[in-house]
Amino acid sequence: MLGRVANGIFWMYRYLERAENTARLLEAGHRMTLTRGPDMASREWKSILTTLGLRKAYEAGHDDYTGAAVCDFVLRSKDNPESVMLMVERARTNARVCRSAITAEVWEAVNEGWMTLRDLLAKPVRSSNLNEALGVVRRESTLARGATHGSMLRNETYNFARLGTFLERADSTARILDVKYYLLLPSLSYVGTPLDSGQWDSVLRSLSAERAYRWLNSGEMSARSIAEFLILDDRFPRSLVFCYSEMRENLFELAKLHGETGKAQEQMRMTDIQLVDKSVEDIFQKGLHEFLLEFISGNQKIASAIASDYRFTA
Structure with a gap:
């Protein structure tokens, strides 16, 4: 192609x-x-x-x-x-x-x-x-x-379509989560109040996640449980883990078609390490904001590597 x-x-x-x-x-x-x-x-x-x-x-x-x-x-x-x-x-x-x-x-x-x-x-x-x-x-x-x-057809076109979709989706989920946790509340005194719950409900609705989350969590509304769902739950198609699973699969298919791996697959592995075997406690211990900034940066590096490997400017 x-x-x-x-x-x-x-x-x-x-x-x-x-x-x-x-x-x-x-x-x-x-x-x-x-x-x-x-x-x-x-x-x-x-x-x-x-x-x-x-x-x-x-x-x-x-x-x-x-x-x-x-x-x-x-x-x-x-x-x-x-x-x-x-x-x-x-x-x-x-x-x-x-x-x-x-x-x-x-x-x-x-x-x-x-x-x-x-x-x-x-x-x-x-x-x-x-x-x-x-x-x-x-x-x-x-x-x-x-x-x-x-x-x-499930060919190169399909692989690039899926990569574009899930790379963009992962970026959106991470940015929405980061802004909510770091910028939205007027002060820490609002944490746990109805305003805080309303803001988290808004985050879930922004990601079409409100109903799925409530099904799985019996209505609990907390920063940790929502972050765990949006980052680590591989059943939800807008979670970071799900998006990266799809990206990994399509990069693997491209590597098979071309007979070699490149910077994109390597960068995918490096960025993927952030999510593999991580718990929400690990993420909060590091700092959710810091974790998300690192994830967004890694996501951008994957996009650049894909463009370089497959000669988007050619």
């Missing part, structure tokens, strides 16, 4: 996953602000922008944190180079470049989703159409993923 095609597939699925994760984060934040006063609602929107790395860009053109302004900025603003609309457009551009490597079903899912979202976001986002816009983003990613599973 040509490096530029591999690059296109890898980033197509990264952008689709990133757009979906962003929509879920906005949806969870919007749900939470409906039951909070103005000060806490503003704090919640700030935390979302911090998680997305967009706070400085937002503050350059806005003085306050209202739901409509934040959602409009994140979803469609031309002042935001990482808007959801641009993510979906980039995914579509990559899909068009790689048309010969993907099936008609995948192309149709991506293209039709982009057209629907383009029309929907032609006007500013308001409370009246926010849920519809977020639903379209989530649905587009889900349809593209379903078309991928149901119509594509």
Whole structure:
């Protein structure tokens, strides 16, 4: 496979996953602000922008944190180079470049989703159409993923698609967890209060994890049990362990196809050591924030190694 095609597939699925994760984060934040006063609602929107790395860009053109302004900025603003609309457009551009490597079903899912979202976001986002816009983003990613599973050969294209998906997903889970634990609460005095429980509930909803977590934990809501679930539970498809299991498998398949291992497989092994045989007690003893920063850094190194090994710039 040509490096530029591999690059296109890898980033197509990264952008689709990133757009979906962003929509879920906005949806969870919007749900939470409906039951909070103005000060806490503003704090919640700030935390979302911090998680997305967009706070400085937002503050350059806005003085306050209202739901409509934040959602409009994140979803469609031309002042935001990482808007959801641009993510979906980039995914579509990559899909068009790689048309010969993907099936008609995948192309149709991506293209039709982009057209629907383009029309929907032609006007500013308001409370009246926010849920519809977020639903379209989530649905587009889900349809593209379903078309991928149901119509594509299990070959290099599929491996790069899965690597892009799970590398992006792992990064999102780690960043959401880190911001919650390190930045969201106003002070340590809030730990264990209803506000603290509400924030953790928001984290679970952001990762589509609320129902699964409650099934397994009988409603317990604590930092340790939630961190253990989102980091170490290999049954949950957005946990760090699950994402890395999928990445490891697809890197192994690429190594078999190419007849050799490279920097990507080596970096995967090095980063994987952080998770192998770890307990949540080990993680908290080291420091959750420090663990997550190290994980995010290792994740970025894997992405760079994949790009280098498979000549994404070629």
